[in-house]
Amino acid sequence: MAADKEAIAIVLDVGPSMSESPPGTSTPLQQAGTAITMILQRKIFANSKDEIALILFGTPNTANELADGEEYQNITLARPLGLPDFDLLKYVQNEIQPSNISADFIDAMVVALDHLVKHTEGKKFGGGKRLILFSDLGGEFADDQLDDIVNGMKQAEVQLNVIGPDLDDDDEDEDDRGAKPAANGHSKPKSAQQRAGEAMVKHLLSQVEGESYSFSEALPALSYFQNRKVKPTPWKCNLEIGNSLQIALAGYVRVVEQKAPSFKNCYAKDIHAEVTTSRSYHLDDEASTEVEKEETAQGHRYGNTLVPFSEDDIANMKLKTVKCFKLLGFTETKNVKRHHFLGNNVQSFVAEKYDEAAGVALSALIRALHETNCVAIVRKVYRANSDAKLGVLSPHIKAGYECLFYNEIPFMEDVRQFTFGSLPLEPGSELNKKFSPSDDQLRAMDNLIDSMDLSKTSQGDEEEEEALKPKLTFNPHLQRLYQCLQHKALNPDDPLPELSPIIADYLKPPQEVLTNCQTHVEKLKEVFPLKVVVKKKEEVSAKSMFQDKPIGDVPASKKPKLDDGALGDMKQLDKVKVTKVGTVTPVEDYWAMLRRKDEDMFEEACKQLETVIIDIIMGSFGAQSYPKAMECMKALREAALKHLEPGVFNKFFTQFKKEMEHYNKMVLFEMAKNSGLRLIDNEECEESTYSKDAVAEFMADDVKKEKKEEEEMQEEDADDLLDQL
The missing domain is CATH 1.25.40.240 (Ku, C-terminal domain)
Incomplete structure (x- = not known):
C-alpha cells in the first residue's frame, strides 16, 4: 500500500548571480542542478507516487499561467505537476542553461504556489505540499506580495524549504568584504542585494515555519538513494493474558532487511520483451522420460527409501492453529540472550488506535516490565494454520511514546550447542601460561576499544553523540547499485562510473575514530610484536639421495631408471x-x-x-x-x-x-x-x-x-x- 503522496514545486534560479563562483569551485547553478537531480533520482528509484513541478525564473522567455503584461515575467513553468521520470531527469541535467536575465524570486514563488494550489485541488495528497526554492538570492525582488505569500502558504498548508546560501553565517567569521571563507580558501563576497534577499527569506521562513539549508548541507544529505516509502500496515491482534484479559494491539514492522532490487531477464534485441521460464519433470532413467506435475508427489527420506506423501497427507500432518498472541509468562531480561533473537524483522506493538482502555492497560504492562527488569514470553500465530512462533516482548519507553518490541526466539531444536575451549583470559592463567596475555597487552587492548567507541564521538564543538546511527547509515551495496543503475539508464553505452566518494566513506571508520586510535594501534604493535617464522629446510628424500648418484660401483648413467x-x-x-x-x-x-x-x-x-x-x-x-x-x-x-x-x-x-x-x-x-x-x-x-x-x-x-x-x-x-x- 503506497504511502501518502506529496506535491512538490521546485523553483530554480537561473539568473546571472547563480553562475558566479570563485575559481576552482562549482557555481550555485551547478550545485542546485546536482541537488535537484538527486531529489529526482530518489523519487524515481523509490517508485514514488509524489508529483513534482519545475519552475525556472531568470529565463529569457516567459511561460506561466499568471503572466500578464509586465507582471511575472521571465518565469517559465518547465514541467507541470506530475510523476518524475527520466525525461525530467535528462532535462535537468542537459537542458537547463544559465541566463544573464534577473527575475524576482518572490514572483516565482507566487507562480509556484498558484500552480500547487490549482493542480492539487480535488486530489488527495496526504503527504502535504512543499515548495523548494533554489537560489543564491542575488537578484532583485519586490516585497509587496510578501503578506499574500505568507497567507497563501498557511491557508494551503504548503511547507517552504530554501536551499542556497548559509543563512546562519556568523558575521564574525566573515572578512572585510562580507564573504565567508570557503573550504578551499576562496570566498565569494556577498552583495548588498544578496544580503537584502537573505533578510527577506529569513523573515518569510519565520512566518511560515519553513527551513533553510546551504548547498554544503543539502548535497551530502541528498546523495543517498532512498527506498520506496509505504504506508505501514499493522498486524492487529489481542494480547491474551490468562483466560479473561485481552489487550487490543497493533504491530508494526520496525526493522527489516532491505533487499536489493531484483534483475529481470529480457530479450537482448528487445529490452521490453521479458523472458519467461518453463519447468518440466523427468524420470531419472536413460530416456529421461517426461512426466506431468500432477503425477509427482512429495516425499520424505527414511534411510534410503523415499516415503511419498499426498497433498491430503501433508495437509493433515500440519499442526492446526488459530491466530493468537498469547502471553505464556515472564522472565528476567538477562535470561534472554541477544544471540537468541531470530526472524527477519523486529516489530513494535502499540495499543490499537482510539482504544483508550487498551492504551492504559498496555502502558501499565510496559512500565511494570521496565521497573522489574523483565520481559514477556509470548506465543504468536500470524494467521490460522500458520506455524506457531515463540517470541519475547521487551519494554521501550521514550519521552513521546511507549511500546513493546517483539523479537522471535528459538525453540530447543533451533539452538546449536557448541563447546569451545577456554581462552587464557587472566594473566598467569594455568590453562596456557605460554599464551596468557600480560598486563600491558590487556591494557593496550582496553585502550584501543575505548578509543574506537562509536557511541561517544563528537562533531567539532558539538556534544558527543553516537556514530553510524541506523537512521543515518545507508547500505553501501545498495547505494552503489542505485548509482550504477541511474548511470546506465542515462548513459547506456558508457562504462560504469567510479565509486562515489560519499559511498566510499561508508567503507571506512570515522575520521575522528581513526585519529583517536592511532597511538593505541602503535602501542598494540609494540606489545604484540610479530616475528618472521623461518621455514624449516625440507628433509632430504630418498629420491634426491639416489638421483644422479652411482649405486655401488655402477656409474649413474648405467643405473636403472626410476619411473x-x-x-x-x-x-x-x-x-x-x-x-x-x-x-x-x-x-x-x-x-x-x-x-x-x-x-x-x-x-x-x-x-x-x-x-x-x-x-x-x-x-x-x-x-x-x-x-x-x-x-x-x-x-x-x-x-x-x-x-x-x-x-x-x-x-x-x-x-x-x-x-x-x-x-x-x-x-x-x-x-x-x-x-x-x-x-x-x-x-x-x-x-x-x-x-x-x-x-x-x-x-x-x-x-x-x-x-x-x-x-x-x-x-x-x-x-x-x-x-x-
Missing part, C-alpha cells in the same frame, strides 16, 4: 605384482596396475578405482575420508588423459553428480569442483565429446543442494549406489 609416476620411485623397488586396487593406498595401487607391462590393465584398473571411490565415500566417518576420494578421482582423470580415454572419466564423473544429487550428497560434488575436478573437454583431449561450453554448463548447473549433518552422512548405505558401475 616418475604418481606411485613414486621408491615404490618401484617393491617387486610384488599389484593385481587389485585396495582402499588403503588406492592411488598407488592404481598407478602400479597401469605400469604393468605384461598386459593392458587400464580398463580393469579404472573399474576397480571407481568402485573404491564409492566405498571410501560411503564408508567415511563423517567427512574424514572425502579428501582421499578426491585424490582418487584426480588420479582417474590424469590417467584418462594420458591414455587418451576421456570418456572413462567423463562417464564416471557425470554419473557421480547424478548419484550425489539423488542421495542428497551434493556437498561432495561441490568439494570435487573446489578441488579442481571437471569434465575433460575437447580442447584438453580431442577424443572428448564435450565442448568447453558444455563442460562449463555442466559444472554450473543449478541443482538443489541439501546438506546433511555428519551423523546422517555416516548412516548412508552404499549397497545400491552406482550399481551400473
